[in-house]
Amino acid sequence: MSFSERLLRIARQQRSWLCVGLDPDLDQIPAALKAGRGMRAMLEFNRQIIDATHDLVCAYKLNSAFYEALGPQGLEILKETREHIPGEIPVILDAKRGDIANTARKYAQAAFEVYECDAVTVNPYLGFDSIEPFLSYRNHGLFLLCRTSNPGARDLQDLKCGNQKLFEVVARKSRDWKAQSGGEIGLVVGATYPDELRIVREIVTEEMFILVPGVGTQKGDLKKAVCSAANSQGERAIISVSRGVLYASNEEDFAQAARREAQRIRDEIHRYRKGSAS
Amino acid sequence: MSFSERLLRIARQQRSWLCVGLDPDLDQIPAALKAGRGMRAMLEFNRQIIDATHDLVCAYKLNSAFYEALGPQGLEILKETREHIPGEIPVILDAKRGDIANTARKYAQAAFEVYECDAVTVNPYLGFDSIEPFLSYRNHGLFLLCRTSNPGARDLQDLKCGNQKLFEVVARKSRDWKAQSGGEIGLVVGATYPDELRIVREIVTEEMFILVPGVGTQKGDLKKAVCSAANSQGERAIISVSRGVLYASNEEDFAQAARREAQRIRDEIHRYRKGSAS
Numbered sequence: 001m002s003f004s005e006r007l008l009r010i011a012r013q014q015r016s017w018l019c020v021g022l023d024p025d026l027d028q029i030p031a032a033l034k035a036g037r038g039m040r041a042m043l044e045f046n047r048q049i050i051d052a053t054h055d056l057v058c059a060y061k062l063n064s065a066f067y068e069a070l071g072p073q074g075l076e077i078l079k080e081t082r083e084h085i086p087g088e089i090p091v092i093l094d095a096k097r098g099d100i101a102n103t104a105r106k107y108a109q110a111a112f113e114v115y116e117c118d119a120v121t122v123n124p125y126l127g128f129d130s131i132e133p134f135l136s137y138r139n140h141g142l143f144l145l146c147r148t149s150n151p152g153a154r155d156l157q158d159l160k161c162g163n164q165k166l167f168e169v170v171a172r173k174s175r176d177w178k179a180q181s182g183g184e185i186g187l188v189v190g191a192t193y194p195d196e197l198r199i200v201r202e203i204v205t206e207e208m209f210i211l212v213p214g215v216g217t218q219k220g221d222l223k224k225a226v227c228s229a230a231n232s233q234g235e236r237a238i239i240s241v242s243r244g245v246l247y248a249s250n251e252e253d254f255a256q257a258a259r260r261e262a263q264r265i266r267d268e269i270h271r272y273r274k275g276s277a278s
Numbered sequence: 279m280s281f282s283e284r285l286l287r288i289a290r291q292q293r294s295w296l297c298v299g300l301d302p303d304l305d306q307i308p309a310a311l312k313a314g315r316g317m318r319a320m321l322e323f324n325r326q327i328i329d330a331t332h333d334l335v336c337a338y339k340l341n342s343a344f345y346e347a348l349g350p351q352g353l354e355i356l357k358e359t360r361e362h363i364p365g366e367i368p369v370i371l372d373a374k375r376g377d378i379a380n381t382a383r384k385y386a387q388a389a390f391e392v393y394e395c396d397a398v399t400v401n402p403y404l405g406f407d408s409i410e411p412f413l414s415y416r417n418h419g420l421f422l423l424c425r426t427s428n429p430g431a432r433d434l435q436d437l438k439c440g441n442q443k444l445f446e447v448v449a450r451k452s453r454d455w456k457a458q459s460g461g462e463i464g465l466v467v468g469a470t471y472p473d474e475l476r477i478v479r480e481i482v483t484e485e486m487f488i489l490v491p492g493v494g495t496q497k498g499d500l501k502k503a504v505c506s507a508a509n510s511q512g513e514r515a516i517i518s519v520s521r522g523v524l525y526a527s528n529e530e531d532f533a534q535a536a537r538r539e540a541q542r543i544r545d546e547i548h549r550y551r552k553g554s555a556s
Contacts, residue, residue, distance in 0.1 A: 023381075065377060065384035071392040072353040079350065098401055099343060099374050100428040103301075106343035114349040123376055125403045125423060127430025145403060150378040152405025159447060161437045166444070169437060 003118055003141035003184045007090050007209065011058035011235070017226075017273065018266045019092065019211070020053055020258075021242030022046050022081060023063040026070075028243075032252050039070055039077070045254075046081040049246060052255040054086055056262045061211075061240050062117065064095040082115055090118040092211070096145060098123030098130055105133040112137045119143060121188055121211070124170050128177055135183035141209075142185055146170045146200055149190025149214030167196060171203040178208065186211060189229065191220025191239070197228035206231045209238060215265075216244025222265070226272035234273035241265055281396055281419035281462045285368050285487065289336035289513070295504075295551065296544045297370065297489070298331055298536075299520030300324050300359060301341040304348075306521075310530050317348055317355070323532075324359040327524060330533040332364055334540045339489075339518050340395065342373040360393055368396040370489070374423060376401030376408055383411040390415045397421060399466055399489070402448050406455055413461035419487075420463055424448045424478055427468025427492030445474060449481040456486065464489060467507065469498025469517070475506035484509045487516060493543075494522030500543070504550035512551035519543055 001009075011017055024042045026034070033048075034041040050060070067078040085091055093115060097107040111120040111134075119141035122131055134142045147157055147167040157167040164172075171187060178185040186209035189197050193214075201210065210229045214220035222239065229237030245265070249257030279287075289295055302320045304312070312319040328338070345356035363369055371393060375385040389398040389412075397419035400409055412420045425435055425445040435445040442450075449465060456463040464487035467475050471492075479488065488507045492498035500517065507515030523543070527535030 063381060063384075065375075065381045065388070068388040069384040069392065071388075072350040072357065075350040075353055096377050096401075097343075097374070098376075100426060103341060103343045106341075106347040110343070110346040110349075114347065123374075123401050123403050125401055125434055126426050126428060127433030127435070129428055129430035130426075148378060148404050148408075150404060150407050152407035155405030155451065156403055156444075156448070157405070159439045159444070161439050161444070166434075166437070166439070170434070173433065 002139055003090065004207070004209065006118070007058060008235070010089055014055060014058060015270055016056055016058050016266045017235070017238055017269050018057050018262060019059040019061050019238045019240040020049070020057050020245050020262060021061040021063060021094070021213070021240050022049065022246070023066045023242045024246065025066060028247050028250065030250055030252055030254055039073055043077045043080050047084050048255040049258050050084055052259040053245070053262045054089060056259070056266050057089065059090045059092055059238060060085055061092040061094050061242070063242065064093060079115055082117060092119045092121065092143065093117035094121045096121050096123050098126045100126065101129050101133055104130050108133045108137060112140050121145065124174070131177070135181050140184065143188050143209070143211045144170065144174050144185060146174065146187040147189045147193050147196045149192045149218050149220065153190065153193070168199060168203060171200045175204045175208065188213065190214035190218070191222070191225035192218055194221060194224035194228045197225060201229055201231065206233070207236065209236045211238045211240060213240045215239055216241045222268055223272050226269050230273055239265070239269055280417055281368065282485070282487065284396070285336060286513070288367055292333060292336060293548055294334055294336050294544045295513070295516055295547050296335050296540060297337040297339050297516045297518040298327070298335050298523050298540060299339040299341060299372070299491070299518050300327065300524070301344045301520045302524065303344060306525050306528065308528055308530055308532055317351055321355045321358050325362050326533040327536050328362055330537040331523070331540045332367060334537070334544050335367065337368045337370055337516060338363055339370040339372050339520070341520065342371060357393055360395065370397045370399065370421065371395035372399045374399050374401050376404045378404065379407050379411055382408050386411045386415060390418050397462070399423065402452070409455070413459050418462065421466050421487070421489045422448065422452050422463060424452065424465040425467045425471050425474045427470045427496050427498065431468065431471070446477060446481060449478045453482045453486065466491065468492035468496070469500070469503035470496055472499060472502035472506045475503060479507055479509065484511070485514065487514045489516045489518060491518045493517055494519045500546055501550050504547050508551055517543070517547055
């Protein structure tokens with residue numbers, strides 16, 4: 001079954017378009033969990049978050065940087081975290097890679113073979129041949145950065161290229177690359193830019209997935225994000241929340257608090273989706 | 279001493295503007311070296327290459343993907359490879375990272391603290407706030423991707439933004455960001471595009487470093503690359519060669535062959551530099 005089909009199936013089954021981002025930070029993990037565990041507390045934290053939320057999400061997103069910052073041992077934790085996620089739930093490696101073809105092949109190998117993730121985020125700046133190695137893995141997906149959620153996104157992504165902005169060119173090219181290659185290409189657009197989200201959804205086709213970070217700590221408006229990013233069926237907009245769920249509580253009840261927060265966001269998305277589909 | 283000062287000092291001292299890229303591939307390592315070593319053969323290969331070339335280079339470049347593709351153990355090899363490089367020779371982590379600020383901080387931590395590299399390659403698509411965390415490390419450098427060496431570079435980097443192309447905008451912005459921040463920003467421009475190299479050198483200031491991959495296997499013309507990328511003193515163009523040096527021989531004499539090839543390229547660069555400075 002293709003990545004898209006799997007993602008769609010679990011989203012419908014769990015009535016959830018929420019993706020929980022597993023960006024664990026040792027500094028923010030409850031002290032009781034850290035005691036005697038050292039770095040491995042991150043793995044225990046992730047496991048408890050996964051156990052508490054896996055029936056409420058359509059995907060998990062692993063932010064590679066948070067594991068890489070801990071050195072080789074951090075990558076072991078990434079691997080074990082991925083292994084703990086139930087097989088039916090797609091896992092997106094948020095690595096924002098982008099390199100020339102022979103190197104991109106190595107990044108694809110790391111994401112899809114070593115860490116067995118189902119999709120990866122990729123930077124479009126190097127062009128089509130830099131994303132091709134990821135597309136050559138059947139049943140896997142990629143999300144190209146289109147409009148990122150940070151303030152600096154404007155520096156390049158808003159440049160006018162003829163009568164459109166750079167992020168619009170990226171959206172159009174991604175649509176065309178998807179059509180030409182038959183590959184599983186989605187886009188990343190930040191919730192902090194709802195107008196741009198709407199523009200991107202108008203450019204791409206109904207079946208393209210848009211991964212939307214920036215709700216929560218980054219203060220993107222959830223209602224606007226869902227209504228702007230979803231297709232006419234109110235689907236295929238994946239709302240990714242990391243810190244807002246992970247650190248709903250800094251105490252020992254962190255997993256239950258994360259569950260409550262995930263449930264709240266999932267249900268809120270569901271209400272807004274209906275609105276957008278009506 | 280700043281990254282630029284260190285790089286300039288070693289380049290002048292060794293009369294070398296050659297950077298050797300350590301992108302070791304288990305499939306291309308001599309069979310005799312692999313016997314009984316498994317993955318660790320990569321480390322032994324790197325060590326012998328470093329021992330054979332360290333007096334001929336101004337820097338080493340570690341291509342992160344080649345280590346990541348081997349999982350956590352590959353990152354151990356990256357770490358040990360870096361530790362084997364003599365302290366006076368700057369090490370560039372070729373990771374092409376790019377993410378929003380709180381994540382970019384983690385990537386900077388990995389590159390500069392965990393793997394103790396001196397500089398890192400960064401993708402500019404996310405804008406200034408995504409590179410700031412790297413600049414906050416004093417005495418470290420970054421190289422922003424400007425015009426990459428692959429054929430697909432044209433897809434986005436050649437887009438016309440008003441009266442200039444996207445890669446020219448990146449060159450101008452990098453120059454301005456460097457001036458405003460006082461940070462150590464250089465650029466990456468592929469040898470496969472000598473005309474674009476010349477344009478970029480004209481845009482940026484004399485003291486900006488340009489890292490030039492694409493000579494060798496990718497067939498960039500060395501003479502054109504040096505003459506186009508060097509400043510008016512014939513300096514600050516770093517020519518990066520990976521496969522051309524690493525696999526000069528596939529036999530047991532690989533290290534001596536790598537040394538001969540590194541020496542040949544270093545001397546050739548030196549001849550062309552004089553031409554460009556005259």
